[in-house]
Each structure stands twice: as C-alpha cells, then as structure tokens.
Amino acid sequence: MGEKYNATSLTVLHGLEPVRERPGRYIGSTSTLGLHHLVWEIVDNAVDEANEGYGKNIFVTIHSDGSLEVEDQGRGVPYDYNAKEKRSGFQIVYQTLHGGGKFDESNYKSAGGLHGVGASVTNALSVYREVHSYRDGVDHFARFDKGGSKFSGIKDLGKTNKRGTDVRFLPDPAIFDDVTFSFDRIAQHLDDQACLTKGVTFHLYDERTGRKQDFYYENGLLEYYNRHTAGKLPLTKPRHFDGTDNGIKVEVVFGFLKDNYDEKIISFANGVRTGDGGYHVTGFKKARTTCYNQYGITNGLIKANSPLDGDCLREGLVAILSVWVPEHLLQFEGQTKGKLGTKEALNSVDAVREGQLSYYLAENKQEADAVVKKTSDERKIREKTEAERKKERELLKSKISGFNLSDKLTPCSSKNYRQNELFIVEGDSAGGSAKKGRNPKTQAILPLRGKPKNTTEIEDEKILLGNKEIATLIYTIGAGYGDEFKIKDIHYGKVIIRTDADDDGSHIQSLLLTFFYNHRKPLILAGHVYIACPPLYRVYNSKKEVYAYDEGELKAAKEKIGPGYKVNRYKGLGERNYSQLSVTTRDPEHRRLLQVTIPDDEEAQDKVDLFLGKDADRRKEWIENNIDFSTTDDFTKEVLKNEKQ
Numbered sequence: 001m002g003e004k005y006n007a008t009s010l011t012v013l014h015g016l017e018p019v020r021e022r023p024g025r026y027i028g029s030t031s032t033l034g035l036h037h038l039v040w041e042i043v044d045n046a047v048d049e050a051n052e053g054y055g056k057n058i059f060v061t062i063h064s065d066g067s068l069e070v071e072d073q074g075r076g077v078p079y080d081y082n083a084k085e086k087r088s089g090f091q092i093v094y095q096t097l098h099g100g101g102k103f104d105e106s107n108y109k110s111a112g113g114l115h116g117v118g119a120s121v122t123n124a125l126s127v128y129r130e131v132h133s134y135r136d137g138v139d140h141f142a143r144f145d146k147g148g149s150k151f152s153g154i155k156d157l158g159k160t161n162k163r164g165t166d167v168r169f170l171p172d173p174a175i176f177d178d179v180t181f182s183f184d185r186i187a188q189h190l191d192d193q194a195c196l197t198k199g200v201t202f203h204l205y206d207e208r209t210g211r212k213q214d215f216y217y218e219n220g221l222l223e224y225y226n227r228h229t230a231g232k233l234p235l236t237k238p239r240h241f242d243g244t245d246n247g248i249k250v251e252v253v254f255g256f257l258k259d260n261y262d263e264k265i266i267s268f269a270n271g272v273r274t275g276d277g278g279y280h281v282t283g284f285k286k287a288r289t290t291c292y293n294q295y296g297i298t299n300g301l302i303k304a305n306s307p308l309d310g311d312c313l314r315e316g317l318v319a320i321l322s323v324w325v326p327e328h329l330l331q332f333e334g335q336t337k338g339k340l341g342t343k344e345a346l347n348s349v350d351a352v353r354e355g356q357l358s359y360y361l362a363e364n365k366q367e368a369d370a371v372v373k374k375t376s377d378e379r380k381i382r383e384k385t386e387a388e389r390k391k392e393r394e395l396l397k398s399k400i401s402g403f404n405l406s407d408k409l410t411p412c413s414s415k416n417y418r419q420n421e422l423f424i425v426e427g428d429s430a431g432g433s434a435k436k437g438r439n440p441k442t443q444a445i446l447p448l449r450g451k452p453k454n455t456t457e458i459e460d461e462k463i464l465l466g467n468k469e470i471a472t473l474i475y476t477i478g479a480g481y482g483d484e485f486k487i488k489d490i491h492y493g494k495v496i497i498r499t500d501a502d503d504d505g506s507h508i509q510s511l512l513l514t515f516f517y518n519h520r521k522p523l524i525l526a527g528h529v530y531i532a533c534p535p536l537y538r539v540y541n542s543k544k545e546v547y548a549y550d551e552g553e554l555k556a557a558k559e560k561i562g563p564g565y566k567v568n569r570y571k572g573l574g575e576r577n578y579s580q581l582s583v584t585t586r587d588p589e590h591r592r593l594l595q596v597t598i599p600d601d602e603e604a605q606d607k608v609d610l611f612l613g614k615d616a617d618r619r620k621e622w623i624e625n626n627i628d629f630s631t632t633d634d635f636t637k638e639v640l641k642n643e644k645q
Helices: 017-021 032-051 089-095 118-124 183-196 221-228 279-298 344-363 365-401 427-436 461-465 468-477 503-519 521-525 551-561 578-586 601-612 616-626 635-644
Strands: 057-062 068-071 126-135 138-145 155-159 164-171 201-206 212-215 239-245 248-256 264-269 317-324 421-426 443-448 494-498 529-532 537-540 545-548 566-569 593-595
Touching: 017 118, 032 057, 032 068, 032 118, 032 164, 032 183, 057 183, 089 118, 089 126, 089 138, 118 126, 118 164, 183 201, 183 212, 183 221, 221 248, 221 264, 221 317, 239 344, 248 279, 248 344, 248 365, 264 279, 279 317, 279 344, 279 365, 317 344, 344 365, 421 468, 421 503, 443 468, 468 503, 494 503, 503 521, 503 529, 537 551, 545 551
Parallel strands: 057 201, 264 317, 421 443, 421 494, 494 529
Antiparallel strands: 057 068, 068 164, 126 138, 126 164, 138 155, 201 212, 239 248, 248 317, 529 593, 537 545, 537 566
C-alpha cells in the first residue's frame, strides 16, 4: 500500500466539501447536539446584529417540514457584487469558509458568530438554504442546494418595508443521526440569549405542535440569577457588577446560598454559553478569593498565615458571568465555542470585579462577615472530622480486601487496562451467554443481580458501599473511592453497559449512568464509559442473515434478504447464542458502542434531578407534556403476516 503513495494519492477538498467530509470538526458531532449547533450559529448572527443596535426582535420558527427559520431586524446580509472576490456577498457568507464581515471591527465590535465559519457550515450540512436580505427597501432572495454547492443566483422579489435577514434551512439527514429539532432545547438557548441581550424579544414558534413562547428580560443577568436561585435560602443578596477593562466588557451577578454547598457558575462570552469555562471564569475566581481573604484578614476573621482557598469559597456560590470581547482579541477553543481562550479576559474580569467587590465588602460588612464566617466555620468542621473520615475509609478498605467477586466476575487474562473491556450485563442468563461470546483475553463479564440503588441523593460513601450491586461495581472497576479515587488505577479502558431492550433494562441503564455521573464522573470525562447498542432485529433465511438496529435498518434488511425472510426481535442478551453475541456485541469490527459524554453538565444534572430525583410532580408534568402513550408496536402483527405468506 505505502509503495503506491504518490501525487495521485492526494485529495483536494474544494469549497464546502471539508465540512461535509468531517462535520464533527466544525460542529462537534453529528448527534442532536451538532444539529442544534447549526441553530446557534444562525441565532448568534442575529444576536450580533441586535447587539450592534439593529433590531429589537428575533423570530425563530420550526417548520412542519423539519426546516428551521431565523429572521432578524438587522442590516441585512450584503448581497452586492464583491469585485475583489469576484462573487456576491451571499456567496462569500454562505459558500466560503472564513468569509464574512466579522474580521473588521468597524462592522462588529464584538460577536458570538466567529470568523465567518458558522453560516457556511450550516449551509454545507443542509439539504437546502433560502436567504432573504431586506436591504435598501428591496427583498433580495437566493437559494442554495446540495450542501451549499448549488447557487440559484440573486433574485429581486420586489419592494419591502422590512429590514434584516431571513434564513431558512433543512438539515441533511445523510449527515445527522436525527434531524428533529427540539423545542425545549431551542427555548433554553433563546432564554439564555434574552437574558444577555436586554431589550430584545426572542419569539419561538413550532408549526409542528402550535407551541409558542417569547423571551424578554428587562434586567438581564439579575433576572437570570433570580430564576436559578428561586426557592433557595439566600445567605446574601445578589450583587451586580459591571465595567470595561482593556476593551473587554464585564458583567457579573453573584450571591451565596445558606443551605447549599455546591458552586454554580454559568458563564458566557460574546453571548455564547461557555460550558467549559475559560479565562474569564478563572479571573472571576481569582478576584473572589483575593477579595474575601483580604477582607477576612483585615477584619480579624481569619489569620494571615491560614487564608481561605478557592475551594472553601466555592460553597454556596451562584454566579452569572458575561464578557464581551473585541473581535481582535476573541479566541474560543474549538468551533463549538465551549471554552474562552482569550487570556486577556482573566485580568479584565479580575480588575473589574476586584475593584468593585472590595468596595462592596467594605460597605456591606454584615453580608461579608456572614460569607467569611460560614466558609471559615465549615473549614474547621472539615478539618476536625477528617481524622474520623480517615478511620472510616481504612475500615471500608479492610472490607474491600475481603470482598469476594469470584462468583460474579468473569475476568479477562490481560493486565493491560487500556485494551481491557468490562461488560456490565443484566442477570445470570445474559452473563452466561456473554461469557461464551467474549474474547477471554481482553473482555470481562460482570452480571448484575438485581437493580442498582438510585444514587441521585447519596453522598455518603458508607451508604453507597452498603448496596451490594454498587459495591461490586466499585470493586470491579477499580480506581478506589471517595477522596482516594484515582482514575489511573482503573482496571478497564472501556466500561460497557449492556442491558436488555425492555423497561427493566432501560431502568437499570439509567441507574448505572446516574451512578457514574454522580460518583464516577472522571471516568465519563476521560471517555471510559460506553453503552452497547446491540441490534434489535435479525432478518434471515436459509442462506444469509442481516442485523438491524432500528426500524429504518429493518426495512432495508428485509429488502436485502428478499421474499420469505424471517425476523427475530431481540429483547435480552439471553436470547442470542454465543456466535450471535460475538458478532453483534463483542467484535470491535461489527459492534456498535455509544460513548457516554457530558456536553452540558448543567443540563445533564437537571435531567438526572428530573428523572431520578424526589420531585414527582415535576416529573409527572414533564411526562404528560413530552410522552405520547398512544403509539403501539405493530411488530408482532407484521411478523405473523409475513410468516403466513
């Protein structure tokens, strides 16, 4: 193969082809997250116009044909001919990577949409895109087809009183796993944008269901803060600071809660939620730690040689942080913009916050004393109980050493954790079949006997280890527990959840994922946790067989086998013989694994609380609004009909 490598082996991707060839590089993934990232890019462009003072309304419509439309009241995307580039403004914006008006700060002082990539990427990953530019009293229209490669030319549709840009696109089902837009996900994004863009109303309409919702905030971040702390007992009132340093606009609202020991920082950069933080968050934390320590030392609440660390001051903190960075300084890590990479933001946030916070602490001694005293007292309690906890951990460790897994675990022989795989299966029946279909060198099988405990509300390690199934998981996976958890000590590079395709299996899978999320999150973040996706159907005749993973693949499999096919509908591992298991769930060449990730930690936590928390009324309301119980499974009827033929 290598000997034939020459110039003819080289490939050049033209226009938008790189996007279609490697979409994940531009939008993160082709999952529903990547699908909605297309929406964010178009909405971001509309928000950028509003932030420049053009327009007070942004309209988002989910159409019944699966397309989505965003209309703003901005200046309208340029449509005229660019002599230098020898093409129209429409072609530069929607057909050219790194083409647009955001490289020149005379057009945009700060923007969320970056480097002219978003609009063209959305076009590249769509079946079609239609654009109206309402400029100079005229409706200028163009359509793009075939992933943005086919351009209709610009048409004058007549006079109009409108101003702005109207974009409608249909995502390409050949690219995405699912092209169904989520009303709730889009609503959350628009709600975020409304809080950050005071005075602008966002209108969302879903033609599929008739749902409508508007988003408008007069007081921006303060209202946003109040929403996220509703029902909680405050230790301090929310405080608002803003200012500009080095051209970077900084705005923050923060406060402390009494009976809350977690830290919640929601951050944005140029209107984009930065779920992974960045330098602006680092600057915020630095200023917080410095100011509270200075205050505590000056007022004799803490000793100079024993300052509070950042972790101490995390407890009970809720903060909403937003920065707007000039275009020449703006850097995100990755096109999906999950983390701000602008180093200057650290000092800017630190400077703005430290100056105003120091003054606030001096003028609000009662609240300042309450925060420092609460933090200091909790530190003393932790230090006092650490010796007791150490004794408890030693006792638990002795219990672990005597825990016998021989009757549960079927181990693998390899000692190389990177290549080792642990399959967590449901019950002895599945475990027996799985053992026969595995690679004994690298694949271990752990059958669960009964359902794991719901760990949503559990923090105490002693309670956690008191559940036999959870304890078995901890001991088998390795890496330790509690404060002594070390991911480098894991026994398996892949921990694979494989449960039956029924209600019990789904419930067990949810409980296992909750356990990993609440108590083994580093394993997820490091990419060690997977869900096995075995086929639901086996379509076969006397000569050949085809496996199908969903209804669409089932239809294709029937056509491939031809008349006289037979169908097996699988529900559990125990229904498969060892050869079928080996091919469909164990063989890396043929199996399908879904890697568990956490793209949005806040959203993930909300879903865990919703589905497995104690608020039954909230869960009931969600089920009533989102689950259609009228659907029926006609598979049995279809099989019987086929067998009679």
